[in-house]
Amino acid sequence: MDQSKEQRILNSVSYNAIKGDAESVLDCIDKYCSQKEWAMNVGDEKGLILDKIVKEADPTVALELGTYCGYSAVRIARLLKPSAHLFSIEFNAEFVPIAKEIIEIAGLEDKVTILEGHAQDIIPQLKTKYNVDTLDFVFLDHWKDRYAPDTILLEQYGLLRKGSILLADNIGFPGAPDFLKHVRNNEHYECTHYPSHLEYMKAPDAMEKAVYLG
Ligand SMILES: O=C(NCCCCCn1ccc2cnccc21)c1cc(-c2ccc(F)cc2)cc(O)c1O
Ligand SMILES: [Mg+2]
Numbered sequence: 635m636d637q638s639k640e641q642r643i644l645n646s647v648s649y650n651a652i653k654g655d656a657e658s659v660l661d662c663i664d665k666y667c668s669q670k671e672w673a674m675n676v677g678d679e680k681g682l683i684l685d686k687i688v689k690e691a692d693p694t695v696a697l698e699l700g701t702y703c704g705y706s707a708v709r710i711a712r713l714l715k716p717s718a719h720l721f722s723i724e725f726n727a728e729f730v731p732i733a734k735e736i737i738e739i740a741g742l743e744d745k746v747t748i749l750e751g752h753a754q755d756i757i758p759q760l761k762t763k764y765n766v767d768t769l770d771f772v773f774l775d776h777w778k779d780r781y782a783p784d785t786i787l788l789e790q791y792g793l794l795r796k797g798s799i800l801l802a803d804n805i806g807f808p809g810a811p812d813f814l815k816h817v818r819n820n821e822h823y824e825c826t827h828y829p830s831h832l833e834y835m836k837a838p839d840a841m842e843k844a845v846y847l848g
Contacts, residue, residue, distance in 0.1 A: 724749075
C-alpha cells in the first residue's frame with residue numbers, strides 16, 4: 635500500500651529531526667512542506683503569530699481543534715509552562731498516530747492529549763470526562779464552517795472565562811465568514827486581525843484573535 639503524504643512527513647521528521655528538540659521538528663516539517671510536498675500545517679509565518687498569542691495567553695489549559703500532523707500542537711506545547719496542558723481534537727483516525735509520533739519525537743508527549751472525534755461531540759465532554767474547568771487558549775484550525783458553531787458550544791458549556799483567547803487560522807483562505815460574523819461586532823468579544831500568508835505560499839491568508847470578555 636502506497637504511503638500517505640502525512641506518513642512521508644513523519645518519515646522525514648523521524649529521520650532528520652533531533653529527538654526531544656521541538657524546534658528541529660518544526661524546522662523539518664516546514665522544510666519538507668515548502669520544498670517537497672505542500673501540507674496544511676499552520677506553517678512558519680503564521681506560526682510566529684501563533685507563538686506570539688500563546689506567549690500572551692500563557693495558558694494553563696489549551697485546546698486545539700484540528701491536530702493534523704501535530705505541527706501546531708508542537709508549536710503550542712513547546713511554549714507551555716510545566717503545569718500546563720494542551721488538548722488537541724482530531725477527527726481523521728489516519729492522522730492521530732502520525733501526530734502522536736511527531737509530538738513524541740519533539741519530546742512533548744506529556745504536554746499534549748489527542749482526543750479523537752468531532753469537536754462538536756468532544757467539547758460537551760471536556761468538563762465531565764476530561765476534568766477541564768475553563769480554557770485559557772483555543773486554536774481553531776478544523777473545518778472552517780465549524781469554527782462558529784463550535785465556538786458557540788464552548789460558550790454554552792461554560793468553557794470560556796473572562797480573558798479566554800481564541801485564535802483562528804485561515805480567516806483569509808479558505809475563510810471562515812460565519813466565525814468572523816459571530817465574534818466581530820459582538821460585545822462579548824474583543825477581536826484583532828492578523829494579515830499573513832497561506833502556509834508555504836504567496837497567497838494571502840489571515841488569523842483572527844478573539845478575546846472572550848465574559
Ligand atoms: O481544511 C483545512 N483544515 C481542516 C482539515 C480538516 C479538519 C477535520 N477535523 C479535524 C479536527 C476536527 C474536529 N471536528 C471536526 C472536524 C475536524 C485547511 C485547508 C487549507 C487549504 C486547503 C487547500 C488550499 F488550496 C488552500 C488551503 C489550509 C489550512 O490551513 C487548513 O487548516
Ligand atoms: Mg489551517
